[in-house]
Amino acid sequence: MQLLTPEGERIHHPDYSLEPTGEEVRGLFRDMTLTRRLDTEAVALQRQGELGLWAPLLGQEAAQIGTARALAPEDFVFPSYREHGIAFCRGVTAVDLLKIWRGTEHGGWDPYDVRMAGYSIVIGTQALQAVGYAMGVQRDGASEAVLACFGDGATSQGDVNEAFVWAGAQNAPVVFLCQNNQWAISAPLETQARVPLYRRASGFGFPGVRVDGNDVLACLAVARAALRRARDGHGPTLIEAYTYRMSAHTTSDDPTRYRAAAEVDAWRLKDPIERVRAYLTKNELAGDEFFDAVDAEADALGRQVRDGCRALPDPEPHAMFEHVYAGRHAQLDEECTAFSAYLDAFAG
Ligand SMILES: Cc1ncc(C[n+]2csc(CCOP(=O)(O)OP(=O)(O)O)c2C)c(N)n1
Ligand SMILES: [Mg+2]
Numbered sequence: 001m002q003l004l005t006p007e008g009e010r011i012h013h014p015d016y017s018l019e020p021t022g023e024e025v026r027g028l029f030r031d032m033t034l035t036r037r038l039d040t041e042a043v044a045l046q047r048q049g050e051l052g053l054w055a056p057l058l059g060q061e062a063a064q065i066g067t068a069r070a071l072a073p074e075d076f077v078f079p080s081y082r083e084h085g086i087a088f089c090r091g092v093t094a095v096d097l098l099k100i101w102r103g104t105e106h107g108g109w110d111p112y113d114v115r116m117a118g119y120s121i122v123i124g125t126q127a128l129q130a131v132g133y134a135m136g137v138q139r140d141g142a143s144e145a146v147l148a149c150f151g152d153g154a155t156s157q158g159d160v161n162e163a164f165v166w167a168g169a170q171n172a173p174v175v176f177l178c179q180n181n182q183w184a185i186s187a188p189l190e191t192q193a194r195v196p197l198y199r200r201a202s203g204f205g206f207p208g209v210r211v212d213g214n215d216v217l218a219c220l221a222v223a224r225a226a227l228r229r230a231r232d233g234h235g236p237t238l239i240e241a242y243t244y245r246m247s248a249h250t251t252s253d254d255p256t257r258y259r260a261a262a263e264v265d266a267w268r269l270k271d272p273i274e275r276v277r278a279y280l281t282k283n284e285l286a287g288d289e290f291f292d293a294v295d296a297e298a299d300a301l302g303r304q305v306r307d308g309c310r311a312l313p314d315p316e317p318h319a320m321f322e323h324v325y326a327g328r329h330a331q332l333d334e335e336c337t338a339f340s341a342y343l344d345a346f347a348g
Contacts, residue, residue: 001209003217006270008278016221022285028069028216029276029286030294032061035085036273037298038094041305042084042101046251050309051101055082059214059246062272063179065089066219067147067241070227076137077116077147078130080123082179086149090114094301095308104312106323124150124157127176131163134172134230145230146174153184155200156192164238168205173230175223176201176238179213181245186258198240206236213243214272244270317343 001013020028039057046054057064064085071077077086087097091114099108100119107118120126130148137144154160155178167174180197182189193200201208211222219241226237244267248255255264280286321336 001218001222002212002215003221004215004275004279006214006275008275008280008282010217010279013218013221016218016225018217018221020217020220022280022283025217025276025280026286026290028065028220029273029280030297031065031069031085031089032216032273032276033294034298034301035061035065035088037302038088038097038305039084041302042098043247043251045098045306045309046101051098051251052103053250053252054101055250056245056247057082057084059244059267059272060179060181060241061085062216062276063177063213063219063241063243066216067177067223067239070220070223071147072145072227072231073115074142075115075145075147075227076130076133077149078126078133079116079119079149080126080151080154081119081121082151083119083149086147087114087116090116092116093308094305095312098305098309099312102309102312104315106320124154124159124163126150127154127160127163128166130176131167131170131172131174134167134174134236135170137173138170143231144173145227146172147177147227148174149177149179151184152178152180152182152189152197153187153192154178155197156184164201164204164206164236167236171233171235173233174236175226175230176236177223177241178238179241179243181213181243183245183249183255183259185249185253186255188259196240198238201236201238206238208238208240210240210242213241214270214275216272216276243272 002011003018004010042054043056045051064083068086068089079086084097092109096109099105111117127148127150130146134146150160178197196210198208198210209222211218222239226239229237246264246267321332325332
């Protein structure tokens with residue numbers, strides 16, 4: 001499903017009518033540009049030793065912003081670890097987002113404030129949590145939708161397949177967003193599936209749709225329809241957002257070891273932000289004044305990210321024992337005592 005070509009030409013689809021105003025499209029452009037700046041700054045901060053690690057989202061801005069802008073405030077998101085664009089739209093501050101990557105907090109934000117759970121590093125766990133939460137929503141008689149985000153590689157995990165079974169059987173109000181960025185670290189998609197990923201949904205009893213993940217309008221339209229379906233009691237949908245991870249898997253990865261530069265170059269021509277810029281320009285919906293203002297806003301965000309990151313206070317070392325379990329228990333006490341002895345070894 002595509003509504004905007006890489007050249008910025010608007011096309012129409014019989015199943016998805018979307019007539020966004022100029023203001024809406026400018027808003028999507030702004031969200032994607034700010035998200036990209038946040039990402040660029042975070043990579044630079046990691047290179048300067050200010051963050052332990054970062055998972056870049058370069059190339060996946062449209063999949064995330066389009067989907068996130070389809071969410072209603074009361075919907076709930078269960079992210080993976082690369083959902084910086086979705087976090088941005090949910091209102092997670094840039095500095096809160098950096099905390100886990102700087103290692104100053106286990107989480108970074110209150111999930112109930114922004115209706116988005118903390119990042120999940122263990123591949124696929126959040127899909128089961130999302131379905132469990134969605135079953136709770138269903139039992140409460142509420143009309144919220146739940147969004148579960150994961151990657152192409154995660155579809156090979158048991159947890160994701162079990163989540164599909166439960167969601168299908170229970171008709172849970174959940175939307176699965178699979179950002180197929182073609183790679184699971186160094187494993188290409190063809191080592192994980194013989195059929196397009198969206199087709200897996202039919203075996204579990206719910207619809208699957210493949211959307212151009214670099215087309216923010218298509219992602220918005222498809223997510224809107226799927227979330228509405230969930231809220232209206234018609235059950236789950238799998239969205240496969242077909243996109244590309246233009247950067248490294250994380251700052252610890254060197255993709256030149258396993259993929260050809262030509263592949264990255266080909267995808268660069270499908271840049272999700274550039275096609276919206278082309279559309280806005282061609283249709284005279286935005287000019288230099290608008291683009292300069294967004295750049296200025298991105299510069300301000302960049303400063304905020306750099307200053308905010310460096311100002312994050314180091315936690316008291318024992319704080320790591322405080323929030324993993326609801327209460328204390330013998331093993332935790334033992335580890336805490338051993339840790340104190342370890343720290344004492346440095347004294348004097
Ligand atoms: C259960 C589990 N197994 C292995 C890993 C190591 N690991 C981290 S990311 C990753 C690849 C995930 O690829 P994909 O689902 O496509 O998501 P992407 O990183 O491309 O967004 C793996 C195997 C992990 N974090 N959790
Ligand atoms: Mg992937």
